Amino acid sequence: MRRRSSASSPRSCPTCARPSYPPEASLPPRAQRPPATTIGWRERVDLPALGLTGIVAKIDSGARTSALHATRLERFSRDGAPWLRFRVPHAGLLETVICEAPLVDRRAIRNTSGIAEARPVIVTTLVIAGRRWPIEVSLADRAGMTHPLILGRTALRRRGLLVDVGRSFLTTRRGVDMALRESGGTVTPPESLPEDTP
Numbered sequence: 001m002r003r004r005s006s007a008s009s010p011r012s013c014p015t016c017a018r019p020s021y022p023p024e025a026s027l028p029p030r031a032q033r034p035p036a037t038t039i040g041w042r043e044r045v046d047l048p049a050l051g052l053t054g055i056v057a058k059i060d061s062g063a064r065t066s067a068l069h070a071t072r073l074e075r076f077s078r079d080g081a082p083w084l085r086f087r088v089p090h091a092g093l094l095e096t097v098i099c100e101a102p103l104v105d106r107r108a109i110r111n112t113s114g115i116a117e118a119r120p121v122i123v124t125t126l127v128i129a130g131r132r133w134p135i136e137v138s139l140a141d142r143a144g145m146t147h148p149l150i151l152g153r154t155a156l157r158r159r160g161l162l163v164d165v166g167r168s169f170l171t172t173r174r175g176v177d178m179a180l181r182e183s184g185g186t187v188t189p190p191e192s193l194p195e196d197t198p
Contacts, residue, residue, distance in 0.1 A: 036160045037129050042168040045149070046127035050099040052088060055149050059163050063152035065109055066135055069142035073120065075103065084120055086139060088148070109138050126155060129171040133159065
């Protein structure tokens, strides 16, 4: 019986071999962010997909999800997907606006009294300060509330917005003119802002 030579070099296991990695590439410099846009604690916004313009929204960073005042919710199916039809009383119109939107979720959301209630959630486009992007909005009867729309922090996160809690309507023409006079020209007019593509 032939003995194996102890001097022979051990064979490397291909599965245990240490992988070789390419040299790390140097990361490109971090892109400069555009200057933040200052908005007030109340702003007039548009929800064009719902046919709503000039709605007074309260900016509420304490709320996670945005909420829109809606009544007479009706669920129906369109192309096999669940949709909602609802009515939004608009202060600037003589009649309520009938809206339709796809239903994306149903969540337990705490109301102003801290009580959790199940609410339908839709996705629609928000237009504020000349920019637009999609947001999630829960639908609830806010008849006893001052503002028909609450914009929560998830709708405004990472959008380069700063909230001035002492002023309102900074993105409207009159509000911008007033803010420019008070701040010495540090507020960017909304018509000069780029649009965010959804």
